[in-house]
Structure formats: structure tokens, C-alpha cells
Amino acid sequence: MKIKTIKPEHDLALRHSHSPPPMATGGHHIHLQNNRKKFSLLPLLSLLIFASIFLVLSLSSKTSISSSSSQTLLLEGRSEPDPTYSSSRFGVCNYSEGKWIYDPKYRFNHKYDSSCKEIFRGWNCLLNNKSNAKEIATWRWKPHGCDLQPLDPLQFLQTYRDTNIGFVGDSLNRNMFVSLFCTLKRVSSDVKKWRPARADRGFTFLEHNLTIAYHRTNLLARYGRWLANANGGELEALGYKEGYRVDVDVPDSTWAKAASFHDILIFNTGHWWWAPAKFDPVKSPMLFFEKDKPVIPPVQPNVGLDMIQYVEKTARPGSIKLFRTQSPRHFEGGDWDQGGSCQRLQPLLPEQVKELFSVQNNGTNVEARLVNQHLYKALKGSDFQILDVTHMSEFRADAHPSTAGGKKHDDCMHWCLPGITDTWNDLFATLLNNVKVRT
Numbered sequence: 261m262k263i264k265t266i267k268p269e270h271d272l273a274l275r276h277s278h279s280p281p282p283m284a285t286g287g288h289h290i291h292l293q294n295n296r297k298k299f300s301l302l303p304l305l306s307l308l309i310f311a312s313i314f315l316v317l318s319l320s321s322k323t324s325i326s327s328s329s330s331q332t333l334l335l336e337g338r339s340e341p342d343p344t345y346s347s348s349r350f351g352v353c354n355y356s357e358g359k360w361i362y363d364p365k366y367r368f369n370h371k372y373d374s375s376c377k378e379i380f381r382g383w384n385c386l387l388n389n390k391s392n393a394k395e396i397a398t399w400r401w402k403p404h405g406c407d408l409q410p411l412d413p414l415q416f417l418q419t420y421r422d423t424n425i426g427f428v429g430d431s432l433n434r435n436m437f438v439s440l441f442c443t444l445k446r447v448s449s450d451v452k453k454w455r456p457a458r459a460d461r462g463f464t465f466l467e468h469n470l471t472i473a474y475h476r477t478n479l480l481a482r483y484g485r486w487l488a489n490a491n492g493g494e495l496e497a498l499g500y501k502e503g504y505r506v507d508v509d510v511p512d513s514t515w516a517k518a519a520s521f522h523d524i525l526i527f528n529t530g531h532w533w534w535a536p537a538k539f540d541p542v543k544s545p546m547l548f549f550e551k552d553k554p555v556i557p558p559v560q561p562n563v564g565l566d567m568i569q570y571v572e573k574t575a576r577p578g579s580i581k582l583f584r585t586q587s588p589r590h591f592e593g594g595d596w597d598q599g600g601s602c603q604r605l606q607p608l609l610p611e612q613v614k615e616l617f618s619v620q621n622n623g624t625n626v627e628a629r630l631v632n633q634h635l636y637k638a639l640k641g642s643d644f645q646i647l648d649v650t651h652m653s654e655f656r657a658d659a660h661p662s663t664a665g666g667k668k669h670d671d672c673m674h675w676c677l678p679g680i681t682d683t684w685n686d687l688f689a690t691l692l693n694n695v696k697v698r699t
């Protein structure tokens with residue numbers, strides 16, 4: 261595959277608006293509030309076909325599976341245990357179940373620090389003097405029944421030589437992308453910064469010709485302002501005057517080209533589907549369209565999420581696609597716009613996790629598990645590998661920027677870096693290990 265430099269052709273207005281987004285309490289890089297008018301001026305309303313566009317190798321063509329392996333990697337694939345690391349070579353391992361262990365030796369021998377320039381300011385908890393910033397990366401995730409191997413940056417660079425890896429999603433995927441960048445940069449500093457395939461940001465590690473990029477998209481699906489047509493229509497007949505048109509089967513333009521460029525793609529979406537401050541159910545509801553026609557009767561956002569379809573169109577032989585599950589928020593005492601905060605200095609106990617996230621309790625942060633229910637439904641039968649980071653992250657109420665995020669509100673949504681998205685990348689690398697990258 262050929263890497264071409266693609267000039268940023270993005271409407272700059274989209275990236276420099278200043279209203280804080282409703283859900284991204286800490287990342288200024290999601291800018292939507294001011295986009296409404298822009299969108300209404302653009303002919304976005306006629307956009308088509310949500311296609312994610314690649315093939316995943318069938319798991320049966322894994323490179324190799326040691327005969328001693330009976331570990332099951334969560335959800336898909338089979339882990340190949342490294343005898344030096346696996347405590348339970350024959351047991352079944354679900355990487356999502358386990359506990360965080362305090363281990364001061366763990367981090368600092370192989371990860372990056374606060375000097376990594378790519379860390380978004382609000383996430384740099386060490387520089388921002390968050391009181392527990394140093395502690396955050398000293399907790400190690402210990403799955404029951406096995407160990408999660410830390411991503412080895414040199415080995416990663418070598419394994420994925422001549423490979424393009426794209427993160428496609430909201431600011432939480434950028435958080436994960438930055439973690440991977442900083443981890444690799446520490447061992448390979450010859451880097452070209454550019455924007456491959458219309459990415460928001462991207463880098464090539466020149467020595468290994470490994471490119472990683474972040475494509476910013478909130479819903480994955482294309483959306484824009486919708487206004488009632490004077491000539492009428494089905495939605496108009498139902499009394500709708502304005503809202504957002506969401507084409508569940510159309511990829512957002514920020515990543516439409518990513519599908520054919522990257523060898524490995526990591527998607528996420530979720531936070532923006534539960535953002536009533538933007539998609540006001542009354543004043544500016546999400547109006548779903550499929551095949552260019554409004555979905556009638558109109559459905560709620562959660563049902564819209566169910567409808568996201570991934571059409572395999574232009575097969576990209578050898579590419580791998582993963583879907584990352586929802587990243588949990590930890591607002592206590594109110595939501596982000598109601599003075600909610602996250603002041604804990606240690607991971608939650610299992611009882612506390614249950615209390616804060618159980619769907620029965622319907623607490624402030626319940627959407628993490630609700631979104632997952634919809635994701636699993638939407639992805640059923642698809643070729644996505646699922647990267648389940650939700651439960652392990654639910655414990656980490658201590659790992660958000662909180663008041664050190666530099667915003668008016670506490671940031672209990674994004675994660676401090678270094679921090680737990682490093683662990684997500686450990687899991688990512690583990691999962692990739694089990695899937696052959698190229699045919």
C-alpha cells in the first residue's frame with residue numbers, strides 16, 4: 261500500500277469553534293456546538309451509505325497457536341500464552357475480569373512520561389499537578405487466570421512494520437491513540453507528523469514505516485443540521501421543524517477514506533449518542549435516515565445506534581477491524597454540567613463499581629453499560645473484533661483529570677496520561693497478536 265500525503269481539506273471552522281461540547285468535558289477537540297450553522301449551509305443532508313470497508317481475516321488463519329494454548333481471549337480469538345508471563349497457561353482467561361493491583365515497579369520501566377508532547381494539555385495530570393497523578397500508572401490490571409502482557413514498543417514496531425493503524429472515533433479514542441504514540445515514541449523518535457487519509461492527526465515512525473492516525477468522528481455516521489422543507493415530507497407531516505439528520509448507513513467524511521488506507525482500524529462511538537445537551541430530544545432531535553430516507557416512525561438515539569450498519573464494500577484484504585467498547589465516566593454528585601466530580605484517589609472496590617454502574621441503579625454514568633448493550637447488538641454477526649475495556653476501566657474513578665483538566669467542569673470522562681489507556685493498548689496488542697495482519 262502506498263502512503264500519500266493528503267492535505268488537510270477539512271473546514272477549519274469545524275475544528276476551531278470554541279463552545280465546549282456537552283459531553284466532552286475535558287477535550288476541546290470535539291467541537292460541535294458552533295457547527296450547526298455550518299452544517300446547515302452545506303449540502304450534507306444528501307449523504308450516503310455507511311460503509312466500513314474491509315475484510316477481517318478469519319480467525320482460523322491465525323499465524324500460530326501453541327498447542328498448550330487453551331486460553332480464550334475475551335470475546336474473540338485465542339491468546340497464545342507467553343510462559344514467562346502466564347500464570348495460568350491452561351485456564352480460560354477473560355481479560356475483562358480481574359482486579360487492579362498496586363505495583364510501583366510496574367510502569368516506569370517501559371512507558372512514557374509527561375514530557376510526551378502529543379499529550380493533550382488537559383490530560384497531562386503530572387504537569388497539571390493532579391495530586392495522585394504518579395499513582396495512576398502504578399496500578400496494574402491483573403485478569404483472573406492469566407496476566408496481561410505490557411505492550412513491548414520495540415516488538416510492536418517490528419511486528420507492525422509497513423503497517424497503518426487508524427483510530428476512528430471520539431476523543432476517548434484519541435486518548436488511546438496518544439497513549440500508543442507516546443509509548444512507541446519513547447523507543448523510536450524519528451517521526452513524521454502528517455495527516456494520512458484526512459486524519460485529524462497522525463504520525464509515521466520512519467524507521468519502521470509504521471503509521472498511526474486518529475480520525476475524529478462523533479457518531480461514526482454522517483450527520484448534519486436538518487430543517488423542515490417548505491414542500492413538506494414525511495417528517496414535516498409529523499410536525500418536525502428542525503433537528504439533526506443522522507445517516508446511519510453513511511460514514512462520516514473524516515474517516516471515509518480511512519477504511520481503505522489502514523491495515524488495522526480501532527473504532528469507537530458512544531458518548532455522543534447520549535448527549536441530550538446537544539441533540540435535544542425536543543428542540544433538535546436526532547432524525548435517523550437510512551438509504552437516504554427518514555426512518556418512520558422516528559426512533560430514539562439508542563435505537564439509532566442499533567441501526568448502524570457496516571457494509572463491507574471495497575474489501576481491503578488483510579485488514580483488521582476492532583471495535584472498542586464504551587469508556588466509562590465517573591461523575592459523582594451530579595452529571596458533568598451539574599457540578600459532578602471525581603475526587604477519588606484509588607480505584608473503586610467491586611461493590612462500588614456495582615453501585616455506580618449497575619443498570620438497575622440508573623446512576624449518572626449508567627450509559628457505559630447501556631451503550632455497550634447497543635454496541636453488542638449492532639455488531640452482532642459483524643467481522644469486528646471487540647476490544648472490551650469497559651469493566652476494567654469502571655474501577656478507575658481515580659484516573660480521570662478531574663479538576664486538573666483545566667476546564668470549568670471536572671473532567672471525569674477522559675483519562676490522565678500516562679494512565680489506563682496504556683492498559684487498553686496492552687490489550688489491543690494482545691488481541692492483535694492473535695490475528696494475522698496481512699495475507
Ligand SMILES: *[C@@H]1O[C@H](CO)[C@@H](O)[C@H](O)[C@H]1NC(C)=O
Pocket residue numbers: 261262263421422423424469
Ligand atoms: C510503508 O508502508 C506502506 C504500507 O503501509 C507501503 O505501501 C510503503 O511502500 C512503505 N514504504 C516504504 C518506504 O517501504
Ligand SMILES: *[C@@H]1O[C@H](CO)[C@@H](O)[C@H](O)[C@H]1NC(C)=O
Pocket residue numbers: 334335354355356357651
Ligand atoms: C468476560 O467478562 C465480562 C465482564 O465481566 C463479561 O461481560 C463477558 O461476558 C465475559 N466474557 C466471556 C466470554 O465470558
Ligand SMILES: *[C@@H]1O[C@H](CO)[C@@H](O)[C@H](O)[C@H]1NC(C)=O
Pocket residue numbers: 387388389
Ligand atoms: C505544578 O507545580 C509546579 C511546581 O510546583 C509549578 O511550577 C507548576 O506551575 C504547576 N502547574 C500547574 C498547572 O499548576
Ligand SMILES: *[C@@H]1O[C@H](CO)[C@@H](O)[C@H](O)[C@H]1NC(C)=O
Pocket residue numbers: 622
Ligand atoms: C434514569 O435516569 C434518568 C435521569 O436521571 C431519567 O431521565 C430516566 O428516565 C431514568 N431511566 C429509568 C429507566 O428509570
